Amino acid sequence: MMRSVVEYLDITAKKYPTKVCYRDEKTALTFEDVYNQSRLAGSFLLGEGLCREAVAVYMSKTPSELAAFIAVLQAGCFYVPIDDEMPSKRIELIFDNLKPRAVICDEETRENASKFAGSAKVYSWDEIKNSAINEEALTQVQKTRIDTDLAYIMYTSGSTGIPKGVAVCHRSLIDYIESFCDVMKFDEETIFGSQTPFYFDASLKDIYPTLKCGCETVIVPHSLFMFPIKLTEFLNEYKINTLCWVVSALTMISAFGVLDENPPKYLKIVGFGGEVFPIKQYKRWKKALPDVRYINLYGPTETTGVSMYYEVDRDFEKDEAIPLGKAFENVDIFLLDEDNKLSTEGEICMRGTAVTMGYYNDFGRTSEAFVQNPLNDKYPEIIYRTGDLARINERGEMVFVSRKDFQIKHMGHRVELGEIEADVNSIEGVSASCAVYLKKKDRIELYYEGGPEEGDLTNMLKERLPRYMVPTKVNKMDKLPLTPNGKLDRKGLTALSEK
Amino acid sequence: MEDLIEILKDLHADVDYDTCETLIDDKILDSFDIVSIVSEVDDKFDVAIPAKELIPENFNSAKALWALIERLMED
Numbered sequence: 001m002m003r004s005v006v007e008y009l010d011i012t013a014k015k016y017p018t019k020v021c022y023r024d025e026k027t028a029l030t031f032e033d034v035y036n037q038s039r040l041a042g043s044f045l046l047g048e049g050l051c052r053e054a055v056a057v058y059m060s061k062t063p064s065e066l067a068a069f070i071a072v073l074q075a076g077c078f079y080v081p082i083d084d085e086m087p088s089k090r091i092e093l094i095f096d097n098l099k100p101r102a103v104i105c106d107e108e109t110r111e112n113a114s115k116f117a118g119s120a121k122v123y124s125w126d127e128i129k130n131s132a133i134n135e136e137a138l139t140q141v142q143k144t145r146i147d148t149d150l151a152y153i154m155y156t157s158g159s160t161g162i163p164k165g166v167a168v169c170h171r172s173l174i175d176y177i178e179s180f181c182d183v184m185k186f187d188e189e190t191i192f193g194s195q196t197p198f199y200f201d202a203s204l205k206d207i208y209p210t211l212k213c214g215c216e217t218v219i220v221p222h223s224l225f226m227f228p229i230k231l232t233e234f235l236n237e238y239k240i241n242t243l244c245w246v247v248s249a250l251t252m253i254s255a256f257g258v259l260d261e262n263p264p265k266y267l268k269i270v271g272f273g274g275e276v277f278p279i280k281q282y283k284r285w286k287k288a289l290p291d292v293r294y295i296n297l298y299g300p301t302e303t304t305g306v307s308m309y310y311e312v313d314r315d316f317e318k319d320e321a322i323p324l325g326k327a328f329e330n331v332d333i334f335l336l337d338e339d340n341k342l343s344t345e346g347e348i349c350m351r352g353t354a355v356t357m358g359y360y361n362d363f364g365r366t367s368e369a370f371v372q373n374p375l376n377d378k379y380p381e382i383i384y385r386t387g388d389l390a391r392i393n394e395r396g397e398m399v400f401v402s403r404k405d406f407q408i409k410h411m412g413h414r415v416e417l418g419e420i421e422a423d424v425n426s427i428e429g430v431s432a433s434c435a436v437y438l439k440k441k442d443r444i445e446l447y448y449e450g451g452p453e454e455g456d457l458t459n460m461l462k463e464r465l466p467r468y469m470v471p472t473k474v475n476k477m478d479k480l481p482l483t484p485n486g487k488l489d490r491k492g493l494t495a496l497s498e499k
Numbered sequence: 500m501e502d503l504i505e506i507l508k509d510l511h512a513d514v515d516y517d518t519c520e521t522l523i524d525d526k527i528l529d530s531f532d533i534v535s536i537v538s539e540v541d542d543k544f545d546v547a548i549p550a551k552e553l554i555p556e557n558f559n560s561a562k563a564l565w566a567l568i569e570r571l572m573e574d
Contacts, residue, residue, distance in 0.1 A: 225530040226523070227553050252534070256550035411531065441538070455512025472535055473509055 003147040004170045005177070006073050008211040009035055016188065016214045022063035022207075023238075024219040029063045031214070037067045037129040039138055042074025044131035045102065046141065048121070050077050052149060054100040054360075058082040058113040059125060061198060061219060066207060068104050068125050069152070069198075076141040077102075078150035080165070081199040082116075084109055089423075089464040091116050093163055094155050097361050104128070147171035153360050154201050156301050157407075157414050157469070161422035165360035166201075166301045175353040176304040177208045179328035183309050184269060184295065186242070190215035191266075193240040195225070195249050200413075201301045202274065205244040215242075225249055228258040241266040244297065246274035246412025247281075248442075254281045259288035273297035273306065274412030276400060279316050286312075298324040298400070300414075302369065302384045303354040307331045310397060323397035324390060328354070333398070335390060340374035345391035347404060351383045408437045410444060413468045420446065420471065423464055427451050432480050435471060436494040445497045446471035449480050473497075500565050506539045507561055516561040523555040533558065546571045 012021075013035035021031045029037070045055065055072045057079050059065040065081075072079040080098055082091060095116050103122045105113035114122050148169045155163040186209045194217050196202035206217045218238045224231040232253060234240075243250070250272055253259060270285065270292050277296065286294065299307035310325025327333040331352040337343035351373060358366035373381040389401040403409075406417040417435040424433040429451030436445050452460065454474050461470050481489040507516050510532050514522070522528045528536075536558070537548050546568055557567045 222530070223523075223526075226528075226533040226558075227555065229550050229553065248534075252530070256537075256548075256553060258550045261550055443535075455508070458511075459513055467529065467531060 001147075002174055003145055004073060004142070004149075005151060005173050005208060005211065006038075006070065006142075008177075008208065009038070009070060012211055012214050019188070019214060020216050021210060022066045022217050022219070024062055025221060027063050029067060034067050034070060037064075038070035038074050040131050040133055041068065041071035041104075041125070041128040042138060042141075043134035044123075044128040045071065045075035045077065046134060046137040047131070048102065048123075050075055050102055053077055053102075054080050054098050054153065056080045056082050056095070056098065056100045056103040056117075056120070058084075058103055058109050058116075059106045060084070060108045061222070062106070063219065064106060064125055064129075065198060066217075067129070069207070071129070072104075073151060074138060074141070076145050076149065078152050078167075080153045080155075081197075082113075083197055083199050084112060085197065085467065086199065087462070087464055087466055088116075090155075090163060090466060094165070095120075097155075097162070097165055098153070099361075145170075147174070148357075150357065154199065154301050157416050157419055157466075158365065161419050161426070164362060164365060167357040167360045168201075168304055169357055172304045172353055172356055173204070173208065175330055176204070176306070176328075177212055179330060180205065180306055181209050181212055183311075183328065184209070184242075184271065186213045186215055186269075188214040190242050190269075191238065191240050192217045192242050192244065193235055193238070194219045195243070195245045196412075201305050202244070202246065202412075204305050205271065205297075225252060228253045228256050229262050232258055232262045232264050235264040236262075236266065239266045240264070242269045242271075243267065244271040244273075247272050247277045248275070248411045250285065251278065251281045254284040254288075259284055263288055267292050269293050269295070271295045271297045273299075275409040277322055279318050279320060279322070282312075282316070282322065296322050296325060299354075300384070300386050300388075302356055302386070303331070303350045304356055307350055307354050308333060308398065321399055323393065323395075323399045325397050330354070335392065335398075336374065336385075342375065345401070346389065348386040348388045348390050348398070349383050350386065351381065355382060355384045408444075410437065410442060411468045413466070415444070415469050417444075420444070420461075420465065420469055423461070424448055424457070427457070427460060432488065434480055434488045434490060434493050436490060436497055438494065438497055440498070443473075443497075444469070444471045446474040447477055447480055447493050448474065449477050451476075500561070502543055503540070503565050503568065504561060506536065506543065509539075510535060520560040520562075522561075523559050528558060536564075540568060544568055544572065 013031040017032040020028045055077045057068050069079045103117045151170045153165040158164040192206040194206045210217045294312040296310040297306040308324045310323045331354045335346035337346040373383045387404045390398045420435040421433045431450040433448035483489045
């Protein structure tokens, strides 16, 4: 019985030792490289006395970082990706919540990693990947581990301003990768172009199928997403045939007409997720590359990754939405109405192995979203309530309706408007704030009273919030408008921004 | 040009757009900014920046970007 995702690598490294596994512009690691490096570094971590605990991996987005993730798993620990792109305030909050004893860094991140590490030891990847092997200790880990031991923690946005660390065990991850590979039909010919940062669960779609199916993952340089022609040149240069990207990255290519000017030549599969794909953009893709399989992928971090999919099999009108589709095997997805009754329209709820262990070091917020199945009063059964509203259409497919709360989807990321406000309100002098989301323009604007001038506030927010949460425009007001009930007039301010 | 500077100031208030010529090279502008700029320029000047003009050279300074907009307005 399979108990850890490391076993994928054990098999594939024997089957394709010299085939490239992970690469970027500078470095290529074969399956054998990843296998050897991860076992050497894993031996080192075991020698440091680490055991079933968090290891923060604070490295640049490189093939080595992926090998470091696997090294942490080899040692029976779980990894937590930290990235220089995260704002310093967020990194601090994550370290506060996580309190790791070990951090792995590279040459580029060493200085910052040491700054945030506190009492944790900081190890350089280049050093630990050349340690001595300890076969005995590695075998002991494999023998004694169980599949409900954690594999990783991914931090997501939380409405109070404190990020939530979603803790995921090997069993959920294996379950996800098995179903995902079945649906997508990856094989050893598959070459992924990796778009999403490794600190988002969307990156799992490339990393683990590569280990299971012997694919290749090419890390696409972040800067190319500004310059779509260069981006497709890159895809062609590395013969990338599979993209699992957030919608905004795909839109970047189609909206500028690059599909006609310099289309990606090798594409076979395009998986998209993170937000609703605008039909206009989807149609451009379909028209330019009609033989590609287009697959909508949906699922929150809290249920491991993707839990629902829809392979586009028909035309859509401009005002229609591409469905979320149906559940992966071994996941039960159902809609609950406001009275917690099964319904054809309501909140998306999930049950099964995909449901993760909860939020790390946060029992309070875990119990709010991971709850007893209200349809079952006979034995303990935890379901995850996504907060997404959906309905079932006449074809039996699930279709996304909206978010239940103030959480929105912006540039493919989950954003709690409340988190932005909580942060702004904590700035000296600010007495109130209201973040509004302009759906049509996919833009966040902020209104606030008191405190710093507009330009200064924007700069402060860039230090404190992830890039995608920083409002495109901030507006200082003498007094924020209120509704007759004395609440902030969100609708009024949204309308003001939409003008 | 002033309207353009205003758009840019909205994104990064502390940058001296009159002199800075390394907006891309020094990672001052990122992909979110480029998307915003393209859409704001379209709104304000009614100029759609085509893909082949989306290259680092056209975005490295306000001057270069303004030259691009003027060129596109003439077409």
